[in-house]
Amino acid sequence: MTDKVVVTGIGVLAPNGRSTEDFWAATLAGTSGIGEIERFDTARYASRLAGLIRDFDAEEHIPKRLLPQTDVSTRYALAAAASALEDAGVDPAGFPEFDMGVMTSNATGGFEFTHREFNKLWSQGPSKVSVYESFAWFYAVNTGQISIRHGMRGPGSVVVSEQAGGLDAVGNARRAVRLGTPLVVCGGLDSAFDPWGWASHLSGGRVSTTADPARAYTPFDVHADGYVPGEGGAILIAENADAARARGCAVYGEIAGYAATFDPAPGRGRPPGLRRAAELAIADAGLRPADVGAVFADAAGLRAEDATEAAVVREVFGPGAVPVTVPKALTGRLFAGGGPLDLAAAFLALRDRVLPATAHTTTVPRSYGIDLVLGEPRPCDFDVALVLARGKGGFNSAVVVRRAEAGDTPR
Template sequence: MNRDVVVTGIGVLAPNGNGTEEFWSSVRKGQSGIGELDRFDASTAPSRLAGQIRDFDALEHIPKRLLPQTDVSTRYALAAAAAALQDSEMDLVALPDYEAGVITSSALGGFEFTHREFRKLWTEGPQSVSVYESFAWFYAVNTGQISIRHGLRGPGRVLVSEQAGGLDALGAARSTVLEGTSLVVSGGVDSALDPWGWASHIAGGRISRATDPHRAYLPFDSAADGYVPGEGGAILILEDAAAARQRGKSPYGILAGHAATFDPRPGSGRPPGLRRAAELALRDAGLAPQDIDVVFADASGVPEWDAAEASALRELFGSGAVPVTAPKALTGRLYAGGGPLDVVAALLALRDSVIPPTAHTTDVPEAYGIDLVRGEPRHQELRAALVLARGKGGFNSAVVVCAADPTG
């Protein structure tokens, strides 16, 4: 028997909006969260623009006792998870034990926390290092802290596949629900905007050197020269459609398919794996390319990566055959948080029958052969969306989301 896995709750913390509807309003209006990095003095850095979350007070979301043991990224994850659970209207107490799990992704870990403790180690000695350093830096800490905070004792996992990880986490959560777990809290959140984190971003070699926030991150533009890093992401609640319907909860949509691939060895002559990931995700969803109404692109802003993604889309769908958009141009790339945030945007696009535009991009090379939505939102009926993500080192991930049947 076919079963649908649906999204019943969403929690968002993004540079252009804290909260689902605030974020979505900003995306539709083209309001950017990219600006001058001010967490520390970055005036001598070769790149100084970032997508920063502002107006976030951790004490409004988590107990004071958790502050000494959590990195900023974990505080974001806890806040987003709590918002998503509240949005889902699920009574966790009513669930049998081990029936709710947590599967998240992190590409960066607790960067700011661990480097603060390293500084103590180097300048004050080991006696000054926090005991919480033993876990606050770890990639799995968000899964653990969310599980503990909400008493979720079911399956727990963490996916680490750089900027593809957030979609991989959602795919793993979907599989876990299909295997019988009632509810899974899933998604990704990242942050590394401290001095060491910023040095790592720059060392990756893909960061834009532009100084104008409106011309720094230009996905698929002929003037693209890299991307802008950001922080934040999204946490989603996934559960069985029949169970959601039984408790009277209307879902945002269906997480219908997922697939992940890995690029072949450089120099092998074999094509990148992004198109294959998209094809497999469509097959998993039981859809054909012509069933997809919009693509939420990975949109790296790195010319060779943009060209490769455009080629994959052109080969899969045909030249200009499907609208393409990249809301992340307003937030920067959020690493493990970027994919889940794009899934949120896709679900809301399906809900409201509108494709948000790709901000700032003005000149798409004709050779790309893609219909990039620019300027104004495009209003049309939408039933299915493809969301793509790639990570440095060869990771590719694709998710298909579909509109939920209002009749159940």
């Protein structure tokens, strides 16, 4: 059996689209999901913008019995997983339960749920705290709830590496499929937008204080001053290519390469690990940098970090040698959901032969030496893309994706 791992289904919940195709259409049209936070009073905060999912009715997506025991991030994960399975044409009841695994990432846990229950504890006493608090707050709950709902008892895991975590979950899923599990549900979603969650976002000093939604998150721009946080993400269905062919299902493409590195401690005089992650992922795919047709950048939105990433792209590929795009400029940084959403965009770009533009950015410093796609989507004809992600604390991850090949049924 081949060790090639393909993606057969994608489920997206993003600030600018509550389905995969809606998200993609909005991304190509430059439709932003960034706006004022309306869930609580933000008047006293220095920043008031976020990429939020609006008009999401959880009862349309998950059983009512699950509502009292789930945080909003878990509801998003359950909805995205169900959408991805439907997209892949997978009925879990038709699979042996140990042939299906779940591997997700979560950076913030069930923030809104647990803070609501803490408030009950402080104001009403322990008897009023929900028994579901015992697990609804936990980083692993999305993996657990997806597994339980769909009867998946194969390999399961959760990765906590902030913005890099979603790519790590997909990389782990690829490894599990290559080791013999035919199908793994993987990806990541996050949400932390109650008052306590918002305070946590702002505490790091990296969130933009610009009030204009069109100028608050301008990655690689000369005036970049921080990022806008967002919520949501994507779930992907990773399958063994032979098993997918046997089912007769269409594929988006291949998870061709993966690597993760960690930055050295500050003051050690060693370079950050992002370049090595990119080079290792390309090598893992059996490719050379010249084979990569586009880079979906991490795009921190902070000048020093943008300059570091630009240097990595310039050094690996050559000055201006590969187009770079940042779809997340329309959604904000989604933490564990950001990498999987970029993977979804990369597969859709390969499918439709078009690269989305990087919204809001207008002036890229010449010293960066990168070809950032600006203004309008760019028609392209490439077979391979590289997706990069960095997590707070030194995490770096890279995934190489490849267009569906001969023998696969393309989307």
